[in-house]
Amino acid sequence: MMRCSKCMKKAIIFQRYSGMWLCEEHFIRDVERKVKRRMRKNKMIERNDIIAVALSGGKDSSALLTFLHETFKERRDLKIIAITIDEGIEGYREVLRKYAEKLCDELGVEHYVFSFLKEFGKTLDEIVKERELTPCTYCGVMRKYLLNKHAKNFGATKLATGHNLDDLAQTILLNYMRGEIERLARIMPEKRKRGLIPRIRPFMDVPEKEMVLYSILKGHNIFEEECPYAELSMRAEIRDFLNKFEYKHPGTKYSILRGFERLRPVISELTKSVKLRECEMCGEMTSGKICKTCEMIEKIRREEQILQNDVYEI
Ligand code: SF4
Ligand SMILES: [Zn+2]
Ligand SMILES: [Zn+2]
Incomplete structure (x- = not known):
């Protein structure tokens, strides 16, 4: 022993x-x-904050909500609410959504659910059918959009997500590998941007494996099933590669995060000329004329019209 x-x-x-x-x-x-x-x-929590927790119902976000609730329950000036986005992924999301509801009931936390179906007229399952982009591309962009929009409507001053060290190291590498410097700059913004709620990721120094163990010990749901689309993403390849690397060279994930934190001011300088403005269609903040979500929705609508009318786009 x-x-x-x-x-x-x-x-x-x-x-x-x-x-x-x-x-x-x-x-x-x-x-x-x-x-x-x-x-x-990172001065994540400030006086009078309204913290919206993005609660998927999975282990990380459940542990985060419970942790924040326990840590700050005596603080009268803080308020915590939970927001769940139901993307419409059959056989996967319903289970997690029920767990999210149960947890909020137990903790006495206000809980709000918004679905792709109600907001965009389609579930993720319907959106990705026969489309060339991987499901995670649509899912990630549209989920973030709804979280930001609704957190803002509730007057939230922080949007807390359960991302752990592995998630962050993967995101950093993913953006390097795609050469997406602006996205890299948005991972941990140094300055607040108008119309965007500051994101906080309190678990960003905790490795995935430790999150699993922590959640088991805290009695949270360890939902075995993975999202059926997860394996299709580039993130899954990076995850496997990083895990192999971490095994051979312990501490790699921390090094990726630390290196990124040191580079952060330089990246910020490089991208500071990118100005945000209101999307011409929905009013959310974006760097282009219309935001990525409206662009996706428009594209889906156009494709459908073409199919329905049996005409070809030339
Ligand atoms: S794995 Fe991809 S499709 Fe599934 S919930 Fe996550 S981002 Fe969405
Ligand atoms: Zn001990
Ligand atoms: Zn828009």
């Missing part, structure tokens, strides 16, 4: 990157210490 490096009780995890064995108590403390340190460092 391996023993905790801090107290000699039975260890439940070995952190390859730190070389430490930790017992249940010290593991939970280590995770929460990382989260609190990050929240202080």
Whole structure:
């Protein structure tokens, strides 16, 4: 039996990157210490904040909502609400949505659900049928759009997401590999932008594996099924490659994040001339004339008209 490096009780995890064995108590403390340190460092929570938590119902966002609720329940000046986006992914989303509802009931947190079907007239399943873009491209853009729009309508001052270290390291690499510098700059914006609610990611220093263990120990739902579309994305390839790399070279994911944080001011300087303005169709903030979501919706409508009228676009 391996023993905790801090107290000699039975260890439940070995952190390859730190070389430490930790017992249940010290593991939970280590995770929460990382989260609190990050929240202080990035001044994530400020007086009188209304925090909208993007609650998918999966382990990360459930753990985040519970953590924020427990940490700040005595703070009268703060308010926490939860927003769930139902993309319309058969066999996957309903289960998570029910779990999200149950959790909010238990915690007594206001919960709001918005669906692609009601907002865009179609579910994600319908949108992606026979389209060339991978589902995650539509899903990610449209989900972020709805989260920002509705969080803003509720007067939220922060939008909190459960992204962990793996998610962030993948996003950083993904944007490097695609040469998307503007998107890279938007991962952790240095300055507030009008019309965009500042995003906070308190779990960004916690590796995915530790999030799984933390969630189990905290009694959260570990939903085994993955989204049926996940494997189609480039992110899935990067995830597998990064996991192999992390195994061989422990600490790689942290290095990607730290390196990015150091580069952040330079990237920000490079992209500062990109001005945001209101989308001509929906009024949300965008760098172009119309926002990415309206562009996607328009494209879908046009394609459908063409199909219905049996005419060909030339
Ligand atoms: S894996 Fe892709 S399609 Fe599935 S929920 Fe995530 S972003 Fe959406
Ligand atoms: Zn211990
Ligand atoms: Zn728009």
